[in-house]
Amino acid sequence: AAEWRLRAAWLATELNRHNHSYYVLDNPSIPDAEYDLLFRELQALEQAHPELNTPDSPTQRVGAAPLPQFEQVTHSIPMLSLGNGFEDNDIVEFDRRVRDGLDTQVDSEIEYAAELKFDGLAINLRYEDGVLVQAATRGDGTTGENVTSNIRTVRAIPLRLHTKQPPKVLDVRGEVLMFKEDFARLNARQREAEMKEFANPRNAAAGSLRQLDSRITAQRILRFFAYGIGTLEGAAMPASHSALLDWYSELGLPVCKERSVVKGAAGLLEFFRGIGSKRPQLPYEIDGVVYKVNRLLQQQTLGFVSRAPRFALAHKFPAEEATTQ
Numbered sequence: 045a046a047e048w049r050l051r052a053a054w055l056a057t058e059l060n061r062h063n064h065s066y067y068v069l070d071n072p073s074i075p076d077a078e079y080d081l082l083f084r085e086l087q088a089l090e091q092a093h094p095e096l097n098t099p100d101s102p103t104q105r106v107g108a109a110p111l112p113q114f115e116q117v118t119h120s121i122p123m124l125s126l127g128n129g130f131e132d133n134d135i136v137e138f139d140r141r142v143r144d145g146l147d148t149q150v151d152s153e154i155e156y157a158a159e160l161k162f163d164g165l166a167i168n169l170r171y172e173d174g175v176l177v178q179a180a181t182r183g184d185g186t187t188g189e190n191v192t193s194n195i196r197t198v199r200a201i202p203l204r205l206h207t208k209q210p211p212k213v214l215d216v217r218g219e220v221l222m223f224k225e226d227f228a229r230l231n232a233r234q235r236e237a238e239m240k241e242f243a244n245p246r247n248a249a250a251g252s253l254r255q256l257d258s259r260i261t262a263q264r265i266l267r268f269f270a271y272g273i274g275t276l277e278g279a280a281m282p283a284s285h286s287a288l289l290d291w292y293s294e295l296g297l298p299v300c301k302e303r304s305v306v307k308g309a310a311g312l313l314e315f316f317r318g319i320g321s322k323r324p325q326l327p328y329e330i331d332g333v334v335y336k337v338n339r340l341l342q343q344q345t346l347g348f349v350s351r352a353p354r355f356a357l358a359h360k361f362p363a364e365e366a367t368t369q
């Protein structure tokens with residue numbers, strides 16, 4: 045009897061590894077047809093032996109029976125929004141306010157972590173002892189919708205963290221989004237089925253995630269990039285934002301590689317221009333970049349004003365005309 049248990053364990057490990065290569069490392073490690081064979085073998089084993097159907101089994105990716113409605117979830121730490129900057133001078137002012145808030149000497153520059161601002165929807169993923177136990181939308185920042193069964197179908201989101209010593213509790217914040225090509229293919233399918241097309245990838249991602257029937261979500265190609273943290277219990281908080289993202293990568297969470305650590309307002313503006321020039325070639329839509337004071341101690345010194353952190357700023361691109369269909 046043990047051999048089918050061993051076989052199921054081996055299949056689950058292999059399928060999770062191939063998912064990670066394909067959706068997190070963007071580097072497929074098996075042809076799709078072969079993946080499907082292994083997947084169907086594991087599904088058959090789990091149907092024959094239901095006790096194998098664990099919360100981190102890759103067969104969770106196909107979705108479950110529809111929910112009657114979404115439950116509300118209260119975030120243990122609020123999910124905040126960001127202040128916005130539009131012109132270069134807004135960024136110079138942001139850096140000056142940060143320097144004032146940190147009582148920085150005139151000749152030293154602040155170290156910032158700069159990254160992309162994805163045009164998707166913000167999500168909190170709760171991992172307990174390394175296993176994904178709950179996922180919730182941002183909602184109003186304090187309370188969001190429980191979208192756990194839908195999030196389980198997002199192959200880019202690990203069902204279990206890749207570590208032998210997982211933190212007791214880890215709340216990962218990030219963006220669920222749809223890539224431009226997957227958006228175009230979805231709308232082509234919608235057109236063929238004479239169904240409503242989505243206006244833009246952000247609406248398509250939101251619509252796919254707010255499905256009560258997760259089997260529909262499972263048919264949509266959603267991606268995820270981690271960028272923040274909520275509650276952390278049982279592990280030391282990394283000393284900087286860039287170290288947090290490095291740690292997330294080690295845990296098997298997708299982190300966007302378009303990120304840099306830069307110095308001062310000049311470094312911020314150079315990053316912004318660089319991203320601006322490569323924006324049309326990016327496989328996903330962004331509506332700006334995000335600057336964060338990198339060192340955690342400096343973030344804590346600066347704190348928050350009203351609902352947005354003093355230590356962070358979104359720098360938005362000029363609004364484009366509506367997304368071309």
Ligand SMILES: Cc1c[n+]2nc(N)[nH]c2nc1OC(C)C
Binds near residue numbers: 126162271272356
């Ligand atoms: C609302 C938000 C959105 N974004 N997007 C990125 N890339 N980082 C980021 N950080 C955010 O908030 C931080 C304060 C965690």
